[in-house]
Amino acid sequence: MVSHKKYTYLIGALGFGLSLFFMAVLGLDNILSVKHLIFLLFMIVSEMQTVKINNSHYSMEFGFVYSAVFIFGPVSAALMKALSTLACQLYAKVKNDIDVSTEKIIFSVGQYMISFFVSVGFYLHMKKSFMWDHPLCEIMVQGGSILIYYLLNNLLIKYYLALRYNKSLLQNFPRSLLLDFSTYLLAVPAGVATVSIYNRHGFFETFLVMIIYMTVVYVYILYLNLIGTNRELAALYDMAVTITSTLDIEMVMDIVLNSVQSIAPWDTACLYVYQNGWLVPAIFEGFGKGDFKESKIKPGEQMAGCSIFKNNGVIINNCHKDQELKESTICPTGTKSILAVPLINNKELIGGIALTSKKNNIYTKKHLTLLSILASQAAVALSNAYLFDKTTQMAVTDGLTGLYNHTYLYSELERQMKNVNNTGGIFSPR
Secondary structure: OOHHHHHHHHHEEEEHHHHHHHHHHOOOOOOOOHHHHHHHHHHHHEEEEEEEEOEEEOOOHHHHHHHHHHHOHHHHHHHHHHHHHHHHHHHHHHHHOOOHHHHHHHHHHHHHHHHHHHHHHHHHHHHHHHHEEEEEEHHHHHHHHHHHHHHHHHHHHHHHHHHHHHOOOOHHHHHHHHHHHHHHHHHHHHHHHHHHHHHHHHHHHHHHHHHHHHHHHHHHHHHHHHHHHHHHHHHHHHHHHOOOOOHHHHHHHHHHHHHHHHOOOOEEEEEEEEOOOOEEEEEEEEOHHHHOOOOOOOOEEEOOOOOOOOOOOOOEEOHHOOOHHHHHOOOOOOOOOEEEEEEOOOEEEEEEEEEEEOOOOOOOOOOOOHHHHHHHHHHHHHHHHHHHHHHHHHHEEEEOOEEHHHHHHHHHHHHHHHHHHHOOOOOOOO
């Protein structure tokens, strides 16, 4: 069986080879013209700005690729797609601190080139072999080409993931096909409309339509982000209100852990408390909960070059590649990303919150900021709860012997007498 690394470079080499072949056969236009650059810009923006509807992500990227094929030619469209993919991965790296390796870039560009040129080759072959002028025939040939691109693209990616993470090729493959198919249902008609506008009215009118489309998409994404931010702020506010309504330590911890769900995604969430120089799990949820029972962490412990629970929160990606992290108790089996923040009140460490996920690069600086805000509120609430518990204990125990004092005895007698009055029975000093 071919290794993940060999497969990556094989796909890259095949994609590059197909690109050179089609350049030699079809020729190459000047892709540095204003029209090409404008279209490339729209292609990049459309690939970056995906729209989420009912847990599905939609992008008009393929619509622009389709349009570019019939406006500028297959080779120009392919090169613009390659540049768009490269730009988007670099943007993701800068914006979210995601580790974009050279291998990943090679594979991403290569698999797009293979899918693209195989589908283009099919289209050109069918057009040349069967000289049909009927519109229905054109629709069938284009539909077949798009289907080839769609299936081959998904298959190459799925095989890449199967090799990289040692999973079955068919695992969740039908589901991923279905999700991607919904994107094509939107993107292809948009591409057809763009080509039609270009042929009838010219580039300027097409440019205006694309501007309107991008504006609508951008406004909708801003709206979704606003809803998400509002939900996160509401969660922080609700926690701030709820957490100050109780001084029970366990209840405070439950409130904190429940509030985390609205702040960031996680597969496991653990709240640690500081005891005798160690951070030990106090409450935890998620897969592999048994991994936390005997775990403990030294504050400031180095993991993957980061200090855990020292001063600031940290985001750690690619946990599955770090042997030290794989053996760490903070990292349950299958973990790929960690988000950890300390609980500090008056410069004193009292605990920490750690979230883990089976997805890589899932945590962003926004998640870190929001969780840090929540942690600062939680630290104050826990400190108050600890202080109240300590004060309560001091009120009913003797400071020298540690035994219960007369205050506790009187309050306990009163409680027992009320219990007898409510339930019936006889109260006896026996």
